[in-house]
Amino acid sequence: MKKLISGKGATLALIVSSLAIIALVACIGSAGPQGPSGQSGPQGTAAIDGSDGSTGSDGTTGNISSSGSANPLVSDADSFPVDTTKFDLSSLVAINEEDCTLSNGDSSNCYQITVTGFPSDRDELGPFCPETITTGAESAGKWFDNGVLYVLTGDFVANLDNFYNDNHWQLFDQDTGKVNITKTQAAFEAAARPDVDPEYNNFCVAGDISWYSDVQGEGVEVTYLIPAKPVSRSSAGSIGRSVGIALNGVGLDGAAPTQAILSAYTIAAFDDCVGHINPVAGYHYHGANHGEDDCPAIAHEGDGHSGAFAYALDGYVIHTMLNINGEEETDLDNCRGHVDTIRGYHYHAAGPGENAFISCFTGEIAQGFGGQQGPPPGGQGGNPPPRPQDGGPDLAKAASILGVTENTLRNALGARPPDLTAAAKRLGITEQVLRKALGLDQ
Ligand SMILES: [Zn+2]
Numbered sequence: 064m065k066k067l068i069s070g071k072g073a074t075l076a077l078i079v080s081s082l083a084i085i086a087l088v089a090c091i092g093s094a095g096p097q098g099p100s101g102q103s104g105p106q107g108t109a110a111i112d113g114s115d116g117s118t119g120s121d122g123t124t125g126n127i128s129s130s131g132s133a134n135p136l137v138s139d140a141d142s143f144p145v146d147t148t149k150f151d152l153s154s155l156v157a158i159n160e161e162d163c164t165l166s167n168g169d170s171s172n173c174y175q176i177t178v179t180g181f182p183s184d185r186d187e188l189g190p191f192c193p194e195t196i197t198t199g200a201e202s203a204g205k206w207f208d209n210g211v212l213y214v215l216t217g218d219f220v221a222n223l224d225n226f227y228n229d230n231h232w233q234l235f236d237q238d239t240g241k242v243n244i245t246k247t248q249a250a251f252e253a254a255a256r257p258d259v260d261p262e263y264n265n266f267c268v269a270g271d272i273s274w275y276s277d278v279q280g281e282g283v284e285v286t287y288l289i290p291a292k293p294v295s296r297s298s299a300g301s302i303g304r305s306v307g308i309a310l311n312g313v314g315l316d317g318a319a320p321t322q323a324i325l326s327a328y329t330i331a332a333f334d335d336c337v338g339h340i341n342p343v344a345g346y347h348y349h350g351a352n353h354g355e356d357d358c359p360a361i362a363h364e365g366d367g368h369s370g371a372f373a374y375a376l377d378g379y380v381i382h383t384m385l386n387i388n389g390e391e392e393t394d395l396d397n398c399r400g401h402v403d404t405i406r407g408y409h410y411h412a413a414g415p416g417e418n419a420f421i422s423c424f425t426g427e428i429a430q431g432f433g434g435q436q437g438p439p440p441g442g443q444g445g446n447p448p449p450r451p452q453d454g455g456p457d458l459a460k461a462a463s464i465l466g467v468t469e470n471t472l473r474n475a476l477g478a479r480p481p482d483l484t485a486a487a488k489r490l491g492i493t494e495q496v497l498r499k500a501l502g503l504d505q
Pocket residue numbers: 089090091092316319339341347349
């Protein structure tokens with residue numbers, strides 16, 4: 064394994080693990096039994112599917128048909144190697160090059176990239192929910208529906224009953240005009256878990272990254288594995304809970320399960336960058352809104368082509384939607400990609416309210432990416448491996464396996480002896496997965 068860069072100790076490498084646990088709470092919102100929003104196309108399999116691990120070790124639904132090199136969607140010559148220098152250095156915890164297996168079963172070479180989970184081009188996250196029904200756009204975040212990104216003003220919240228044509232919506236106190244917002248970690252986690260605590264129906268759901276970050280002003284570290292050079296599929300691959308990594312260190316998540324969120328009369332508020340926090344993955348994006356409101360712009364390239372802001376999990380670059388003239392490319396394929404001589408094959412993001420970035424993967428993704436159990440041996444910054452506490456389960460290790468902070472796991476477990484059934488429920492995972500992570504089952 065060649066270590067390309069190594070930053071501070073990966074104290075909590077939140078592994079985007081093979082366990083598909085994150086899938087359960089992959090979005091901030093509730094995950095009802097009906098699954099995520101019924102988006103057409105290959106996505107819509109995201110977030111909450113796969114609680115039984117059946118989606119495969121890569122956490123995506125992966126292969127919708129076999130692929131091979133016989134008829135690649137993109138020629139090898141147009142598949143440019145990943146350029147890790149595109150990542151903002153301050154967003155990176157570590158990049159290592161290592162052997163990997165792609166979703167078609169081929170051996171390949173991948174980059175294992177650990178990001179800080181906090182956008183390197185911003186100082187703070189939010190705002191998300193409006194405090195009152197008179198809160199204006201400057202102090203409010205966003206919500207999307209049916210392809211449109213709305214400003215989540217107090218007025219918008221006050222009119223949700225009309226917006227959704229359902230008079231059960233009542234997100235605010237009629238006497239005071241104050242919006243119901245999850246202000247504590249406990250409230251947030253009760254509202255953001257798959258089965259929303261009924262107490263938090265009619266809440267605007269927003270978390271605080273400081274609950275999940277070990278370091279002030281940072282996010283939740285996430286590790287990705289992407290092919291060092293994209294390998295084209297012969298037919299498009301569907302998108303699961305993760306789409307890729309922004310160059311500023313934030314994950315691009317699959318579709319938010321908006322139907323489940325809305326069915327609990329909650330709004331999983333976004334900020335102007337269409338990002339929000341969940342208890343497992345920390346801050347993540349569900350759309351690209353660069354250059355709008357308080358979301359930093361991505362500069363266009365020298366020839367007026369839109370700028371790059373992310374790598375998809377298949378190793379192809381994702382650019383913003385519009386060129387310097389505000390026009391969308393006219394020759395995009397079904398996955399939202401196209402080829403040009405300067406950039407090779409690359410994608411262009413969908414509109415900011417689409418609950419998607421791209422529609423499918425043109426290239427193979429790494430199998431079991433991030434499937435490493437726990438932090439790398441010896442840590443990457445000289446941190447000693449965490450020690451079990453008084454002979455009990457190694458919570459640090461278990462948290463790492465589960466992709467949550469140790470704090471979150473400790474809170475979920477509660478008083479000793481822990482009620483594992485309740486703890487698993489709080490974490491949105493099965494008891495079996497929890498027991499295994501804790502080393503109680505083999
Ligand atoms: Zn989400």
